[in-house]
Amino acid sequence: MSTVPAFKRLPRAVREQQMLDAAVKVFSRRGFHAASMDEIAEDAGISKPMVYAYLGTKEELFVACLHREGTRMMQAIAGAATAPDLPADERLWRGLKAFFGFVGAHRDGWAVLYRQARGEQPFAGELATMRTRLVEVVAGMLDHALRAEGREIAALDLEVVAYALVGASESLADWLADHPEADPEKTATRMMNVAWLGAAQLLHGVTWRPPAD
Amino acid sequence: MSTVPAFKRLPRAVREQQMLDAAVKVFSRRGFHAASMDEIAEDAGISKPMVYAYLGTKEELFVACLHREGTRMMQAIAGAATAPDLPADERLWRGLKAFFGFVGAHRDGWAVLYRQARGEQPFAGELATMRTRLVEVVAGMLDHALRAEGREIAALDLEVVAYALVGASESLADWLADHPEADPEKTATRMMNVAWLGAAQLLHGVTWRPPAD
Incomplete structure (x- = not known):
């Protein structure tokens, strides 16, 4: 450089x-x-x-904080989940454990940096970029798992599932930040129980259809 | 008065x-x-x-807007989902359809009111109150469905599952607000496919356990 x-x-x-x-x-x-x-x-x-x-400025400093903490978090998640040979549930589990572990170790930082950044420009843009990368990582993982089963679903459906999983994880991270007594790894297990059991059904081709009105 | x-x-x-x-x-x-x-x-x-x-003031006016729109949304969801005799998946489906239908009909309002409110005090407090009510509604619905099967899980676990489902729905609502071409009902069906298939497993006592390290 x-x-x-x-x-x-x-x-x-x-x-x-x-x-x-x-x-x-x-x-x-x-x-x-x-x-x-x-x-x-x-x-x-x-x-x-x-x-x-x-x-x-203070704004630029805040963005620099967000960027550093976000990059550390993404590295922790990607490092844990990048193991293409492992089964999909174990990769998802490792990624979630890294994510909730990070949030659990930085509860104060999460509560302020994340909550503040969510609503205010230009911070919201920085956060949206991180979320988009996370959605891509999750969608890539699901796509990989589907292909391993010889199946595929439309990119849009994958994206929507990934958004839902990332949103659910964010919501639980927020819950974890407010509950100092809660165990990060147990929270990751709970998230697996919400996310994986459903995702596994989808991976095996089981789908839910709305009742006829 | x-x-x-x-x-x-x-x-x-x-x-x-x-x-x-x-x-x-x-x-x-x-x-x-x-x-x-x-x-x-x-x-x-x-x-x-x-x-x-x-x-x-402008702040008070914004809170009044949030409160009115939020109340309308909660009424739409609760009105749709309040049917204790229906099976749990149909109640969840109706609630989600009402939620995504509301967001789809108010994309601009959602994008500004919700995103702005997320990060800034005192707006974030108003939003947190609504989210807490929504979590209670979802947890109550799951609890009802569990009891109908003669089972129960700890209140804390129910709360965590409800947080995850509400977070996933918020994330998809945000996605919907950014995709004017996306169909709200189809988004509700996608959410059911993420949420319900997993929740149904949990309701039937299937759980995911972490692999031994």
Whole structure:
């Protein structure tokens, strides 16, 4: 990316991570609107002008936090679920366990970053991009499982099923963030019981049809 | 509530509905932040001071819109699903058909009201209240179906399954709002295929268990 020697780049990268660590902590504690750049700079042990110079306005800093946390989460999920030789239910289970494990370990961050980001532009755009990637991952997994059974369903139907599964997982993650006593792995098992039993039926060609009116 | 005669109260109720109709339209068109009270007053054919006097600040007006639309939606769902003698899948199907039908008929309103409300206080509180009621309705329906089969599961498990189903439905409603060409009833059928096939297994005592590590 650049020809700046590594010994000069390293401090900047390290400093940026320190600032993001501080920002995630302060945003999680105060919420986006009440969080101050003063507190973030103080927590990071860096001057406020330096925070602005490195990571921009409070909005840009929040987007950078979202992006870093979201990327970490996606890596945890994709890393767990990427094992094409495993059966579909085990891949889904590993992905869900990684997802709920991540949320369980970052309950405060999830509660603020995710809930804040959901409704407000430009944060909602960043979140929508992550959701779209997650839907693609889930749809790809289902498609792979279907093909292994010698079947396929229309791309639109796959997308809709993936949206439903991602939405159900988001909803349970939100529930988990509000229940500090709840166990992430048990939550993943519950989600499998909602998601997999139905998905397995679909994979085997069983479908539900509306009653004749 | 008051001793004001009906002939005096009626115009106020009618006017409030006109203002809410105008507000929903303007919020849907402009988004919350860009919507102006001038435009809402003009659209309702009422002076701006009158809008403030009747329904308060822009924030309060937005909450009133959310509340009215949310109540209408809940009534549509509850009205469709309230038939204790019908089998569980048919009740769930009717509820989902009503829900997606409502969203499909109000795509613009859903996109703005719901997405805006999701992230911002105090709107998020109003939405969380509606979601909690919806979770209770779904959990009650599942509990009823379980008892009809002579079985029961822990209240916590029921709540979690209901959260997952409500989250999956919200996610698909969001998808529907973005796809004007998609058919609401077909979306309800897709949701049944994700939700019901799995739920039916659970109702019959089939559960998924994690593989031994």
